[in-house]
Structure formats: C-alpha cells, structure tokens
Amino acid sequence: MAEMDAFERRVADTLLCYADEAATTLDAATVANRAALGHPRRAGSGLLPWRLVAMPWVVWVLLLAGLLVALIGGTLLVGSQRERRLPAVVPNLGPVAKCPPGSTPDKPGPVDQARPAHLLAWTPHMAFDRRAGRLVAVTEDAYLSYGLPPETWTFDVCTNTWTQMHPNREPPGFVHSYLVYDVDSDVTIGVPHRDGVSGSVWAYDLLANTWTEKGTAQGEPRFYDPVSGLVVAEGEDGLLNYDVDTDAWTPIHHANGPGSDGMLAYDASVDRVVVNAFEDPTTWLLDIRTGTWSRSGVDTPVFIEGFWWVPAVAYDEAAKRTVFLGNVRWAAYDAAADRWESLGERSSLPGPMVYDAVNRRLVNIELGGRVVAFDLASSESTVLFESDPCVTARPGLAPYRGPDSTDADGSPWIRAAKVTLHGGPFFTRVVGVADEPWVSSPPAAPATVADGLFLPECQLWTDGTVWWEETTTDPASRAWIEIGLGGTFALDAAVVQADADDAYLLSYRDPETAAWHPLWDVQPGEAGGMATRPHQGDASARRTLARPVVTDALRFEAYCGERAAGGNPSPPQPTSAPACGAQYSVSEIAVFGVPAP
C-alpha cells in the first residue's frame, strides 16, 4: 500500500475533525428498543427438531393427514382461480417513425464513427424520440474534473449511428437525471439534478434542435402518460402531471403505496404504473386514474447489489412487459398475469435502457458505451455499436497535424519546439528489432511524444512509445519530459496518450517566475496498453481547462504506476519524488491554445 499523500491526509483529518464536532448522546438500549418495536421478532423459534422427533406416532399421522388435505385443497382452490386480468386499455402510444427502405438496423454502426466523448466513463441520460426514430442522449455534466461539458447526441436506430446535435444551448448539470419523451408535445424533457438539488425543466425539440429552459421543477420526470398526454413526474409528496406547453404541475392524488423509493414505468397494456420498490423488494401497481395501489402477490427479484445503483427500467410495448435491469440480474414483469420472467443474471452495472418503438425492442447502453438491443420475444441480443476502445479508436481524427487540428473552442494544436528527456534512461521498442524491451530496446526519440501522431489505442506500451522505469526507493531514478513550446501561449486544452494503468502529471511553467504548476492529473484508463485521455478511444476529446494558462513549457512525469497494485490516488507536487514505482510510457502529449498577447 502506498503512503497517503498530503492532500489525502488533509481530507481524512478534516473529515475526522468534522465528525468529532457532532454531539450526540447514544442510549443504546433505547435505540435497540425502538428498532425492535418497529419489527418484532416472532416469539420463540418454532418447533425444535428434537420436539418433532419426540412426538407420538399418532400425532405424526394426524399431522401428515392434515398436510395432505391442505395440499389437495390448496391445489383445487388455486387451479379454480382465474388468472389475474387487468383491464386491457392499450391507449394509443403515438406515431412511430419507420426505417427507410434498405436500412439494416441489426448491422452494427461503424466502429470509427464519432460518438459521445463521455461514453467510456459515464453512461448518458436518454429517451427515445419515437417520431424521429432516434435515441436522444445527454451526457453527464462536466463532473469530476473531466473538463468536458454536457453534450446532446442522438442515436439513429435505423443506421446505428451517433450524431452530435450541437443545439442552440446545452442544459447544465445533468447528473443522475432522467429524460422522458413527451409524445404529445414532441419534445424530450429532463430536469438537471446536481448536488441533490433539482433545477429547471429543460425541453429538447429535436426537429428544431433547440433546448428550452422552463420553470422550476417540482419533480423528476419518470414516464409519459398517453391517456392524459402529459409527462408524469415524481415529487416529494407523490406523482405529478407536468404539462410542458403550459409549464404547469398538477398533483396526481393517490393513496400511500410502497414505503421506500422505487423505479417506475408505465405499462400501457394494463394502464397501470409498475413500481419496483428497492427495500424489501416488492412490486406494486398504481392506477393513476383512481389513485389506488395494488401489491403484486408474487416474489420480486432482487436486481441490485449495493445501494449505490438503481436498476434501469423500460416498458416493452411489443412484449407488454416492464423490464428491470440491475447489476445482478434482469427480469420482465407481466402485469396482466402478475408474473416475473427471469432474463438472466448479470455482473455489470446497469446503464440506461429505453424501448425502441421503431424496431420494437429494448436498447441498453452499457457502461463503457456499447449499445445493445434486446428482443424479448426471441431473447436475441444484437450489438448496435461496439465501443471497446481497443477496437474503436478514431483513426480519422489522429494524428493531429498542422493548423487544421483544433480543440472544441477552435484553438490550434501547438507544435512543440523542443522535447528534452530528463533522468531515465528512456526506451522505445521497435517491433522485430528489439523484442525484449529490457535488453535490446533502443533509446527513444524525444520528439515522438509531440509529433502529433497518436498510436492505435491499446497498442503495447513499449512499441513506438517513450517508456522508462522509476522506483520509489531510488530518487535518482526519477524521470520527466520537458516540452518547450518555442514561445508563450495561452493553453486551453490538452490530450494525452499514455500507458493505461498509470497516473501522470502534466505541469506548465509560468514564464514570469519559472515556477511549475500542475495542469492536469492524468488518471489511469480502463483498458490495457496505450490509452488516450481524457477519453479512451476518442482522440478528438479534449481535457478542457477551467481557464487558459499562460506558459512557455510543459513537463510530463509519472507519479504512480500499475493501478492494480493499489495506486496512490493523488499526485505529488512536481518537485517531490514519485510515490510508487513502475514502468511508464507515453506516446503523445498535445496541447491547444493561442499565442499569448
């Protein structure tokens, strides 16, 4: 285990001190009594085995006879009952686009197409615009210092292609939010939700490609109600109707239902809201016309392990099932028959899921960005877009060469004037020439790291890169790379391709004081080999700086290697020794900006 660095220690000490400030008097007996009163255990623990054995044989015979009668009677009773049937209302769910003739919706989209830059780290929030036949996806806000603003994208389910929409403006703060397509008004509605606080309602008109900010949200949109033609949201005191045209909220009066949070979906086949309650997993149906609840009589599967996550949910119109997708299993609920159907176990985190009304199947975006369709009728999965960074790098956007290469704000790539390697030694491996990196690799050419050439994603960390080795116990082994920019520039973005399982620090020099300051803490990636950051497989993504920095030189150094060994999560200052030892490798460091005035 690496030592805690100064900043992490400071966080730990501060939180411990803060926790110490809290004053409480703990009366354990009273707390225990209150807890026990709320859920009394049954007196005794039933018949003990030795008591059963000690029973006279007459009692055994009577007991078995009674069980037999109960079994036969129960079978007859259950068999005579009709299957539960709820009124089949089946409201009109709205017009649906059709794929153009010749479309191949089952064929995966191009692997090298542009796609949301956040996909590898965060799943987007999404809804299905059935008129347009596209998923509308909004990426998570620029959270956790990735420096990427939220973006609006659509995914065409007829061609399986992503398109960045570049609307008039982007809604801020979509974190843990839901999007709902309002069929009646033909807009997608969402409420940015950040720091635990809901903000305004935002409505996206795909046809006009505009986001419109509405009034303050009183709840979070959950589903579209085709009977009322309004979106239904969940507020503090229950469900509400939201009319986007008038920006008005109307409470939906209903009795108390499940006592804990749950996931909601509207089942059009029975005109009921299906609710899966998290705690003590139960399934409930709510009739929003009468406000009455009914509880399912069958056991509800557990979808989620750990409280961090919530299952994804979508109503499948074709199969007339509500599908819940968790991190341990997924299953479909048939509300008409009050029956769960297992769809299998899972071991990955649930990404968002919507119903694709065009192809009549569910679509799920997995964490990592893979888009998968699932047809409940045939139980067939179809990969619509493969996002593995090792196979879907965007070669069309690299290498960066010349003035055509710019960042999102249009700042050009700054061509390095001089690259110097300090410490080391540094190596590069030439395939077929030096097959054993520690024995016969030739010295690296410094300019490799700033030549505008990005290697194929996941390429072996020794091949064509600049690599070196450091150890924590030997400060003399410290190594770093300096890049002279040949002038003073105002930098506003950067992108780096380096070994996936290491962390690095990119620093800049203040031209006036010659002091070095951290610019970017380059965190480990997810796949092996060379990984482009901030987003693997997407060399077009930029690490946008909060504000431009003026500099004339950069420094690149490793501070922690081999994530699997338990990395130190915080970088040292540039002057300190590396916190842990490993082999490090970099193939490209690109920065963007304009000459400083």
Added chain:
Amino acid sequence: MTDVASPAATTPAPWVAAAVRSAVAGDEAAFARIVEAYGRDLFRVAYVVAGDEALAEDAAQAAWSIAWRKLPSLRDPERLRPWLVSVAANEARQLLRSRHRRQVAEIRVRPPDDPLGDPSAVAERLDLLAAFRHLRPEDRSLLAMRYVAGLDGAEIGAVLGMSPSGVRGHLSRLLERLRKELRDG
C-alpha cells in the same frame, strides 16, 4: 489506497458473531450491545454525509431499524460494521435528498473551538469542507465511509456492489475534484 486508522478494527471482536446470532433470535439486549459498539460510528458517518446533527440522528435510528429487520440476512458477521456503516450512510443520503427537494440544506461548519489555532489552517479546513459540501451526497457517503469509518476499498466494494479497484478509482476522482475545487475556488 492507504489504510486509515479506524475507531473500530476491521476484524470484529469475538462477541460480535454471538451477539448477531442472539439478536437474530430476538434478543434485544444483544442488539443493544451492537448498538453500543457501533452507534457512534454510524452517527459520525451520517453526520458527515448530512451535515446536520438532527438529521444524522434520524438517519442513524433509521439505520438501526433496518439493521434489526435485516440482520437475519447478514451472511458474514465479519461484515457487520461495514454493512451498518453503509446503511447509515445510505439513510443519511436518502434523508438529505428528500429534504433537498424542498430546500437547499447547507452543511453547517462550526467555528474552531481553539481561537488560538493557526488561522490559515482553519481557513484551509473551511475551504475543504465547503468543497466537500459541493459533492453529491453519494460521493460524500463514499468519502465518509473511507475516511471517517476507516473502511478499505474491499469493505466498501463489498457493501456497495463495486470492485475494490472501482472504489479506489472513484475515490481518486473525488479527491481530484476536491483538489480542483480548492485550486479554482
């Protein structure tokens, strides 16, 4: 990731397994002994997540009610403390979120007890707590479990359904976010 000194060792005392068994069988006194041992931990974590003593007390009591009800499903008594801490953090998070729907709750920061303390250190601490307040409640939960309860990546991962490396990665990004908030703030 580094181990943080924890008020309670990660390996539970021998009496814990017996107390859990007795509590499962309905022994309220045994349950009270568990409350006595871990009650402070739960309250502290809830307080750091919620930033409010009354809310933390509500969260802790709710956590104990859940613990009593679900104790029979606890398969491994060695995980009792991480499990209890995670339940308390979750209850604090849920209570905070439900209150946030009505109003924005601020984490209260008391002035230091020692008026002669280093003013710059105090200011740094207040800045850090202000940045901490800007994190999502679930992120505050994670940091509280790690640094206040002293749980390690494996313990947190086990109760959150995450891999230890996933926990480490998440913590690392949270620390970076705090660092950035302080730098840019």
